[in-house]
Amino acid sequence: MENCFHCGDECKTVINHHNKSFCCNGCKTVFDILNDNDLSYYYDIEQSPGTTPFFKEGKFDFLENKEITSKLLEFNEQGTQVVSLLIPTIHCSSCIWVLENLNKLNPAIKTAQVNFPKKTVRITFSSEEITLKNLVVLLSKLGYEPYISLDDATKKSKKTDRSLIYKLGVAGFAFGNIMFLSFPEYFEVNEFWLDKFKSVFRWLMFAFALPVALYSGQDYFISAYKGLRSKILNIDVPIAIGISVLFIRSTIEIIFDYGTGFFDSMSGLVFFLLLGKFFQKKTYAFLSFERDYKSYFPIAVTRLIKINLTIKEEQAQVYELKKGDRILIRNEELLPVDAILIKGNALIDYSFVTGEAEPITKTSGEHLFAGGRQQAGSIEVEVLKPVEQSYLTQLWSNEIFSKNKQSHFQSLTDGISKRFTLSLLFIAFIATFVWLFIDSYIALNVFTSVLIVACPCAIALAAPFTLGNLLRIFGRNKLYIKNSAVIEQLAHIDTVVFDKTGTLTTNTKNTITYEGISLTEEEETLLTSTLRASNHPLSRSLYAILDKNNIQPLDTFKEDIGQGITGKINNQEIKVGSFGYVENKNEISQSKAQQRTAIHISNNNKYKGCYVFYNEYRDGVKEVFNTLKKNYNLVILSGDNDGEKEHLKKLLPKNTTLLFNQKPEDKLNYIKQQQQNGKNVLMLGDGLNDAGALAQSNVGFSISENVNIFSPACDGILDASKFKDIPNFLSLSNQGITIIKYAFIFSLIYNLIGLGFAITGHLKPVVAAILMPLSSISIVVFTTLATYYIGKKLLPKKT
Structure with missing residues (x-):
């Protein structure tokens, strides 16, 4: 008795095709599909890895109902849909391989990620080229028929494998x-x-x-x-x-x-x-981040609460959000929940979910999906449902941000x-x-x-x-690491790179003074409204002082990462940022401007003045660098000017490399150059300007100080209060490997x-x-x- 080349079952009726034996036309069809699309390597990974496809015509006609499909979809925007399907027949490495190469069978399928232990596949596909029904039919014809329970469309039930x-x-x-x-x-x-x-x-x-x-x-x-x-x-x-x-x-x-x-x-x-x-x-x-979100993501969100007819802002943990809450999403912040847009200009970048970088515009009353990043100032939204922790876990592990770290x-x-x-x-x-x-x-x-x-x-x-023990110890001490592979990479680090603003400095203890022409009440209102929309540490510090002013929604908002922000109300345009960004030529010399950390302001291209920041460095910065210098090359990459260079030279060890006026791409390229020279780099940044550098580094940690920025590009989130323990975390990783x-x-x-x-x-x-x-x-x-x-x-x- 011959065995089927595809599924390995005994052939009661032998179908000969391409000098191979098949038990049924279904197995022969799957072979033809794989062979015609250059996926025959499927059979090289495992011998007879397939399963006999049994497909009943019309079985999935219910997926033509838009109300049903909308409940099954995790994401549906810009012609892109994301769905997670349970595939009970996943059983070997060949199954993983063919499912993660579905894009070769149908170009409408963009990505597919298999979770082997849970036997699920998360598929991102173009809804304009293939429907959910046709996708499920394709999987069924390949022998990977999804199990779809309509009860799960309203409530995701998790079956425990005992x-x-x-x-x-x-x-x-x-x-x-x-x-x-x-x-x-x-x-x-x-x-x-x-x-x-x-x-x-x-x-x-x-x-x-x-x-x-x-x-x-x-x-x-x-x-x-x-x-x-x-x-x-x-x-x-x-x-x-x-x-x-x-x-x-x-x-x-x-x-x-x-x-x-x-x-x-x-x-x-x-x-x-x-x-x-x-x-x-x-x-x-x-x-697992699914276990208790409040323990493993120290990100917060600005919740708007009404007290005595006035609207106040408070920082709330994401897990505390409930349906009906009003929250403020600033520029470059991530939407942690599905919500309805109430106020503001929404320009949403869903690249974290779909990989497509082109943002889309939304108007008041429209649905916004979790995982989108706002790119046009601040918006107010109303929460539709509490945060889905498992969804953000998928975002955290999205292959777009994964690095090939063996x-x-x-x-x-x-x-x-x-x-x-x-x-x-x-x-x-x-x-x-x-x-x-x-x-x-x-x-x-x-x-x-x-x-x-x-x-x-x-x-x-x-x-x-x-x-496992080390991951738990790190978590208890507020270093939240993505997986155990990060610990092993951490043990091989020989170069530690720090961002300055928001990493070495704290935005809670800055001393700020104003120099220049006094701002009118209208200009102060415009300035405050513009600062409110930004998440840069200096913007947040200044906003904390000016937030008593009347805040109005901006007509337009633009943030040039690493340079400054522009806001506009009616015909008044204000620029806030570096000296070069506001383009002043008369009121202050450029050399003087570059000697200190300051936010410069211009109104309708007329220079007004600057807020000068006298930075407060985190407790233990000097001790941290003195400890690290014994075993690591130390580097500071700062987007600010070199006004504090002399002060840092006195504060830090002599062998510390200090580089200023670094744009985000400069930081990324510097780390890439170090890696090409054989260095293993740990990058510590604030998660906004440093996203590219965090992703490029061997290990990237985002420093969190209750700032509403979440960066999936990083490998871990470090609570700012534990900054002084950085040498101990590195030492713990080394000793763990020992x-x-x-x-x-x-x-x-x-x-x-x-x-x-x-x-x-x-x-x-x-x-x-x-x-x-x-x-x-x-x-x-x-x-x-x-x-x-x-x-x-x-x-x-x-x-």
Whole structure:
């Protein structure tokens, strides 16, 4: 009987096509679609990876109803729609590959991102070229029919996958009982053991071990099989070998009454491996931004509240927003919720969602989607529904902002696994070959003993436990990191780049004085209204002083990043920004203007004066730089003039590079140049002017001081109050990676000890029962205590 080339099922009726066999026309059609669109590599990743497509014509006609589709869509603007679909048939790397290459099948599909654990695909597509119905039909014909529940159109229900808990429970229950039944063997209770219950106890141990091997440990066999089929020796291959040999040899021993076997070691091995996987899953769920938005995004929003007939502004956490709230969205701020535009000129950039940079204009009463960034001054909107935390999580991980950062220690673990497996098999065969000449009876025992004891379970546990603990420690100390790969990148940093305004300085302690022609009441109102729309730290500081003036909505607003802002009411135009931006030539010399930090003002192209800022630097700036200079190259890239250069030279170490008048693109290009010279760069900025530099750097952190700017381009958000702990965060990352290396060494020592017993033919069940669980337990305890110790030592105050 031939198997189908596409799905692997037996062909009851063989359809020959292109010298290949197919079980049905559906599989043949999918093959033709993939082959005609140069996607035949799909079959090279996995053998027979597809599923037989069963498509019923007219099944998805309900998707022609606009009311239904509007509830299913996450985003619908500018001819672009975004939808997340549950695909139950996703099962292997080939599925991921073909789904993420849907754009090659239909150009109307822009991007597709697969979430393999949740079996979902998030698709961005052009609604002008393909409808949601046709998209679903295309997926169905490929064998990836989405599961669409109309209940989910009104309420997103999350089904919890409890299979890991069930497997862990079975393994733990069996492990405890098998250990209990093994006590007579451990303590050599001969009379009790030999005379009455030896056979009963051994078969009971077999009964307990059977579901552990076939059910609890099945994921390791599946992963190892898929890895070998793809010609990859992953970490699960030696684990699967160890479980198999433990079970088979133990079964043979009790059948022929040779001994008790190693069922206790096998169940303990599976239990601790699953415990590590469970801990890792819980750690990342605990750290997930979906868990508690207020804990992991220190962004706020300006809420407008009515007090005694006057409108007041207050800073509110995003998670506090509820339907009906009025909020103020400033220029370059991100809309955290779906809302209705009430007041102002809305020019919304949805590139964070769609990748399309062209902004669109909205008028009062129109619907605005979460994820859009306002680009034309401030607007007032009314919240339609509370923030969808999972939506902003998707925005945070959008592939537009993802960087190809390979996890160094993930590849190290896989590299060790490959060498470990080859070395293990080599040792097993050599030892067996030698014992064949000494004692052929012991030779088989030695071969299985080597495979049993030299299992890399401790290696598999080291990185997840260590990095999971570190992520939690960072989060408790207000450094909110996107994922564990950032910690590994942080350990390789050799150059630290700082922005100045809003990063080294605080916008809450500036001293501001005005020099120039007094502003009229109308000009002050125009100035205040213009400043209100901007999110630049200096603008926010000045606005805090002037916000008592009557605020009017601007007719037009423009912000030139890194230069200044322009606002217009009626026929009055005001420019606020750098000296060069307001283009004054008469009232003040340019050289004098560039000697200090100031906001210059002109009204209808007539220079009025400037607000001079005397910066307050954050507490601990000098100490931070003095600590970092020992191990890192230090750089300051500032968009301001060099008026404070001499002051900074006195404040900072001599080897600090100071560069002023840096435009956003200058900062990005400087970091790119450093990387081309072999440097690994950490960038710390305010998240607005520095978005490009944050994205370009190896690691980018945005400093948050309750400013309403959210930058998906960064790798983490650091609370400004923890600025002085930057050296400790870097040191903690380095020491965390050192802990993983030590855990690898300890695992190697355990394996060498076990191999000593195995090669000499002295591996007894009690030795395996002690060594194998002990190695796993000790690695878990070591990584947990070590990370707790270094966290307590470097970041002693829990906040």
